Amino acid sequence: MRRLLYLLTFLATLAVLAGLAIVALNLRGEDKLPDPPVAFNPTPAQVERGRYLALAGNCAGCHTARGGAPYAGGVGIETPFGTIFASNLTPDPNAGIGGWTSAHFWRAMHNGRSKDGRLLYPAFPYPNFTRVTREDSDAIFAYLQSIPPAPTPNLAHNLRFPYDTQPALAVWRALSFKPGTFVADPAKPAEWNRGAYLIDGLGHCIACHGTRNVLGATQEKLGLSGGLIAVENWYAPSLTSKREAGVADWDPKDVAELLKNGRSARGSVMGPMADVVFGSTQHLDEADLRAMGVYLKSLPNTASTAPAATSTTSRRDARVMERGEKIFDQRCAYCHGDKGQGAEGAYPPLAGNRAVLMDSAVNLIQIVRHGGFLPSTGGNPRPYGMPPFRYVLDDSDVAAVLTYVRGSWGNDAPPVTPRDMLRR
Known part of the structure; x- marks a missing residue:
């Protein structure tokens, strides 16, 4: 007792x-x-x-x-x-x-x-x-x-x-959570520090582009390494990986143009990021946009340096590829080209497009189902868009056409499976 x-x-x-x-x-x-x-x-x-x-x-x-x-x-x-x-x-x-x-x-x-x-x-x-x-x-x-x-x-x-x-x-x-303050890095120029302040503070980019733990807290140590946006089921790609959305090899002016107009010579934005450009970054001045570009360009590349995996071509079902090719020819080739080459200034190329080649196909599934729309901005007031295909393509159709796109014209990304389609 x-x-x-x-x-x-x-x-x-x-x-x-x-x-x-x-x-x-x-x-x-x-x-x-x-x-x-x-x-x-x-x-x-x-x-x-x-x-x-x-x-x-x-x-x-x-x-x-x-x-x-x-x-x-x-x-x-x-x-x-x-x-x-x-x-x-x-x-x-x-x-x-x-x-x-x-x-x-x-x-x-x-x-x-x-x-x-x-x-x-x-x-x-x-x-x-x-x-x-x-x-x-x-x-x-x-x-x-x-x-x-x-x-x-x-x-x-x-x-x-x-x-x-x-x-x-x-x-x-x-x-x-621990309250903090922004501390400028004295070893970096003022422009870099301004970009860091905007990206890590007011811009709260890690809220989407960061990994979260089981309690829903962003894992600061992993930085802007990409993460699935809960419930919305969009993947915010890593800003520290050249294989995803890293801009280490971009000119800062291209980053600034992307944030200002929603598109640049190096890429375009869709999904939740299109809302951010529309409601936020298109309204920022050129100095701040360039500062953000300078900071993002400096982020360390965290992409794996391991040798590329063996080709996934052998794991693709020939019948699925044939079906996907037929759907692509009927629904997609008019805009994206019969070789996935796209149309400059209008429709993005699919061949070699890193958004197509990412390990996760969740964004591609969302775009095919619900459409892909760039934001309307001062520099791109009437952007081209992609209509939703959820009313004409079922899940197996979407999986087939995306498997075809991810495995054609030199692309070699994993097929889209029925399990991927269930992750809505």
């Missing part, structure tokens, strides 16, 4: 210590709010700067619902744990952040905590925004306070238990 009592006492003490540690880890790096609040009187230049920074962070992409008031929230963000709804950022005093101070907003950006002290879910990418400077945070707040207030009520999150509880979120944060 005494041993049991000792054991229970030990476990209770351990639980208390663990709880105190979790509380301490959730409070680290957090300053007390000024009391009384400091007056905030932004200048027109600060408001304009905030407008630009909000575009750089693509804030409207999550906080503006289709057909809704700008920044009034309501967009549902699907996660493996349930749906999180973006909040109202307009200066409405009840539904929005009209009652916030710049210190409240800074705490949300830097520490992931709301005005009332609640911990925020990392669908709001404060693990990246924590690197944003106080000056830039204040500018964004100044801009948000200048837009028309909208009384759109915030929607309750729809998360499964226990993910809908603050204690569970506190445990996640204790394990996965």
Whole structure:
């Protein structure tokens, strides 16, 4: 009996210590709010700067619902744990952040905590925004306070238990989040550091282009090594691999052009990245776009240096290839060419295209099913697009034509299997 009592006492003490540690880890790096609040009187230049920074962070992409008031929230963000709804950022005093101070907003950006002290879910990418400077945070707040207030009520999150509880979120944060700041590398030029600040901070590129662990946290040590975008089932390719989307051999101006126009001589964007270009990067100035290109170009190449695997040609079913060729001739060759050569300035080539040759075929499946559309931008206002084929091609048809494309004209990527088609 005494041993049991000792054991229970030990476990209770351990639980208390663990709880105190979790509380301490959730409070680290957090300053007390000024009391009384400091007056905030932004200048027109600060408001304009905030407008630009909000575009750089693509804030409207999550906080503006289709057909809704700008920044009034309501967009549902699907996660493996349930749906999180973006909040109202307009200066409405009840539904929005009209009652916030710049210190409240800074705490949300830097520490992931709301005005009332609640911990925020990392669908709001404060693990990246924590690197944003106080000056830039204040500018964004100044801009948000200048837009028309909208009384759109915030929607309750729809998360499964226990993910809908603050204690569970506190445990996640204790394990996965630490407030930080952007520290410029003195060995690098100012342009490189500016690009790093935008990519790793406001741009929160790792939120899509990073690998996540079982708890949904991005694995910072792996960097921009690519990752599957949960629920949406698009693969954000690695920005550190020449085999995927690395730009180590690009000129920074080509990267800038891609981010500005959605296409360049070296490639084009589709899927979720098309939304990013449309709502964010096309609005950035040339200096920032070039800085991003300089930084991305400098990323180390993490592609495997192992010898290429033996040809997969022998593993392709001749009947599937024949069927795929027939579908390609009927549906695809008119635009992409009978040899997969494409049409310059209009339709991308499929022969030698690294988007075609990636190990994962998930993006190709999405494009064939749902269509492929570049963003409309100032530099490419009427982009060519690809219609969806889900109404005329079934899963076996899609698998066949993609297997053919990935195994023709010198391409030698793995076939698309029925199992691949089930990963929607």
